[in-house]
Amino acid sequence: ENPVNPPAALLGFTAIPTSESDDIIVPEGYSYQVLIPWGTPIAGSFPSFSINNSGDDQAMQIGMHHDGMHFFPIEGEEPFEGSSEDGLLVLNHEYVEPRYMHASHLGQSLSSGAVLVNAGVRATDEVLKEMNAHGISIVRVRKGVNNEWSVQPDSLNRRITALTPMEIQGPVRGSSFVRTLYSPNGTMTRGTLNNCAHGVTPWNTYMFSEENWAGYFRNGGDNPREHSRYGVNSSPTGTGRYAWELAESGEDQYIRFDASIKGADATADYRNEPNCFGWMCEVDPFDPTSVPKKRTALGRFAHEGVVFAPAVEGKPVVCYSGDDSTFQFIYKFVSAENYNRNTASGALLDTGTLYVARFNADGSGEWLPLVYGQNGLTNANGFTSQADVLVNTRLAATTVGATPMDRPEWGAVDPNNGDVYFTLTNNSARTEDQATGANPRAVNRHGHIIRWAEADGEHASNSFEWDIFLFAGDGGESGQDNLTGRDLNGDVLGEEAYMSSPDGLWIDKDSRVWIQTDIGEGSQNNGVFEIFGNNQMFAANPETGEIRRFLTGPIGQEITGVITTPDQRTMFINVQHPGATATPAEWAAGETRSTWPDHMPSLYPPRSATVVIWKDDGGVIGT
Ligand code: FEO
Ligand code: CA
Ligand code: CA
Ligand code: CA
Numbered sequence: 001e002n003p004v005n006p007p008a009a010l011l012g013f014t015a016i017p018t019s020e021s022d023d024i025i026v027p028e029g030y031s032y033q034v035l036i037p038w039g040t041p042i043a044g045s046f047p048s049f050s051i052n053n054s055g056d057d058q059a060m061q062i063g064m065h066h067d068g069m070h071f072f073p074i075e076g077e078e079p080f081e082g083s084s085e086d087g088l089l090v091l092n093h094e095y096v097e098p099r100y101m102h103a104s105h106l107g108q109s110l111s112s113g114a115v116l117v118n119a120g121v122r123a124t125d126e127v128l129k130e131m132n133a134h135g136i137s138i139v140r141v142r143k144g145v146n147n148e149w150s151v152q153p154d155s156l157n158r159r160i161t162a163l164t165p166m167e168i169q170g171p172v173r174g175s176s177f178v179r180t181l182y183s184p185n186g187t188m189t190r191g192t193l194n195n196c197a198h199g200v201t202p203w204n205t206y207m208f209s210e211e212n213w214a215g216y217f218r219n220g221g222d223n224p225r226e227h228s229r230y231g232v233n234s235s236p237t238g239t240g241r242y243a244w245e246l247a248e249s250g251e252d253q254y255i256r257f258d259a260s261i262k263g264a265d266a267t268a269d270y271r272n273e274p275n276c277f278g279w280m281c282e283v284d285p286f287d288p289t290s291v292p293k294k295r296t297a298l299g300r301f302a303h304e305g306v307v308f309a310p311a312v313e314g315k316p317v318v319c320y321s322g323d324d325s326t327f328q329f330i331y332k333f334v335s336a337e338n339y340n341r342n343t344a345s346g347a348l349l350d351t352g353t354l355y356v357a358r359f360n361a362d363g364s365g366e367w368l369p370l371v372y373g374q375n376g377l378t379n380a381n382g383f384t385s386q387a388d389v390l391v392n393t394r395l396a397a398t399t400v401g402a403t404p405m406d407r408p409e410w411g412a413v414d415p416n417n418g419d420v421y422f423t424l425t426n427n428s429a430r431t432e433d434q435a436t437g438a439n440p441r442a443v444n445r446h447g448h449i450i451r452w453a454e455a456d457g458e459h460a461s462n463s464f465e466w467d468i469f470l471f472a473g474d475g476g477e478s479g480q481d482n483l484t485g486r487d488l489n490g491d492v493l494g495e496e497a498y499m500s501s502p503d504g505l506w507i508d509k510d511s512r513v514w515i516q517t518d519i520g521e522g523s524q525n526n527g528v529f530e531i532f533g534n535n536q537m538f539a540a541n542p543e544t545g546e547i548r549r550f551l552t553g554p555i556g557q558e559i560t561g562v563i564t565t566p567d568q569r570t571m572f573i574n575v576q577h578p579g580a581t582a583t584p585a586e587w588a589a590g591e592t593r594s595t596w597p598d599h600m601p602s603l604y605p606p607r608s609a610t611v612v613i614w615k616d617d618g619g620v621i622g623t
Pocket of ligand 2: 196197
């Protein structure tokens with residue numbers, strides 16, 4: 001028995017109501033602190049935050065738009081499994097909002113990258129700042145008096161950005177798909193983009209996903225399937241998301257986002273740059289000189305994140321990953337080599353089998369291997385190698401007959417029984433004809449959470465049994481079944497559990513299911529979404545289906561990223577893109593827009609930040 005965690009009610013707090021206020025609200029008996037908002041200095045010369053920070057400053061500061069996150073304890077004494085007062089916080093920065101990061105663009109509406117272009121170019125240092133605000137942050141944090149956490153200057157503190165050299169590993173390494181001017185032998189690439197959720201390997205390294213990377217590129221109409229199935233901008237005149245390719249300096253590190261620039265062959269141009277993105281990446285946060293790796297055996301798509309099944313000595317390593325786009329798929333990777341605690345490393349992720357899920361309407365499911373030469377992944381169907389199958393993972397999954405899902409976001413594995421949960425955030429494009437089985441709602445505005453148990457309790461199994469844990473929605477106010485929320489018993493959700501668009505997901509060691517919401521910026525507090533208020537976080541009991549609202553966030557944001565210290569007495573969550581709903585008119589008027597967390601609008605734009613939560617009586621979070 002663990003003396004740190006005496007048995008406690010799974011959900012012991014009083015649910016809070018929905019909120020439209022520009023603040024964090026937590027249950028009675030809990031307190032919180034804001035930590036590491038965008039621009040917090042962590043390394044180098046520790047430049048303090050200012051809207052006028054340079055691109056170089058940004059590389060020494062916390063990035064923008066915090067997302068997936070883990071707390072890596074500095075080693076401590078048993079039974080704590082590492083310190084609960086000192087550790088590395090490692091977090092993703094999904095994207096940036098130029099209108100909140102450059103004095104020249106403050107409050108501006110960003111409908112496309114073209115808005116940022118002036119006289120045909122983008123100011124080079126603005127581009128550098130935006131690229132350095134992407135990626136991940138590694139920062140040592142420590143608990144002081146009164147539960148207050150602070151940043152520790154430390155040689156492990158590090159930024160990985162859209163410019164950091166990274167190695168390409170796995171079956172795609174060296175293939176013709178990833179040979180570029182930068183790396184003619186196809187073994188290296190520069191940087192990472194749109195890092196959404198994360199993963200933690202059984203060997204204690206951090207994985208970061210590349211989700212909506214396609215939008216950062218343009219190809220001018222030369223649109224091979226490696227680009228087209230992922231949505232690279234193929235307009236002859238269009239720009240990338242932020243028009244980085246138009247940086248005034250014309251340096252290679254910027255213009256590479258224009259994949260239409262052609263040389264004699266791929267090693268003389270940028271045609272393959274988009275193929276170097278869409279992967280799961282790995283870094284050892286305890287080795288500040290390690291070169292991050294792109295693990296291509298896990299497939300290429302809009303990776304939301306990755307979640308590992310608990311590793312078992314002598315059995316394969318298994319991890320799950322969702323492709324967050326409408327009608328895309330859920331994948332699982334099974335390593336070829338078995339796990340050995342003493343030798344396990346990222347190399348286990350380079351050889352193995354990638355599977356994609358088929359959910360049958362009768363509650364059964366199968367894992368379909370994506371292996372060159374099998375299941376139609378043949379030359380007759382245009383696949384020429386395993387590297388080709390992996391670069392074109394979406395096409396391969398369609399070919400083998402995988403089940404198109406309602407936008408798979410985060411996954412989680414219940415550490416106590418092995419059940420796997422995935423959020424399916426929403427899919428309003430699903431028609432009545434397509435509404436069946438594991439995605440049974442037409443016009444699924446509010447999303448659902450699916451879960452499954454692998455056959456024989458083995459994560460490497462080829463089949464599974466699934467059910468639906470939650471239909472997100474309201475309390476039936478609309479009278480429409482596709483908008484009504486239901487728990488696992490089929491009971492209509494009460495006010496304490498109303499939610500829409502589940503996204504972030506994590507199951508703690510007591511099996512509390514933590515659910516975070518991401519109602520899109522265009523929908524928040526409007527129409528059928530009004531009843532939910534600002535985005536928020538819930539805790540659920542996986543046996544009874546009970547759900548309680550634990551936290552509500554400020555205006556315009558989503559709540560994403562959640563982890564506790566090993567003793568479960570401190571929780572970290574992220575607030576991403578506060579103020580994202582503000583229109584230029586609202587910005588100008590200074591009304592109804594977020595000023596979180598600083599609430600000093602003349603000095604600070606709204607800033608993404610981490611929030612540290614504790615229970616005033618020192619108890620386990622959630623009890
Ligand atoms: Fe980046 Fe699918 O959320
Ligand atoms: Ca997400
Ligand atoms: Ca979002
Ligand atoms: Ca989302």
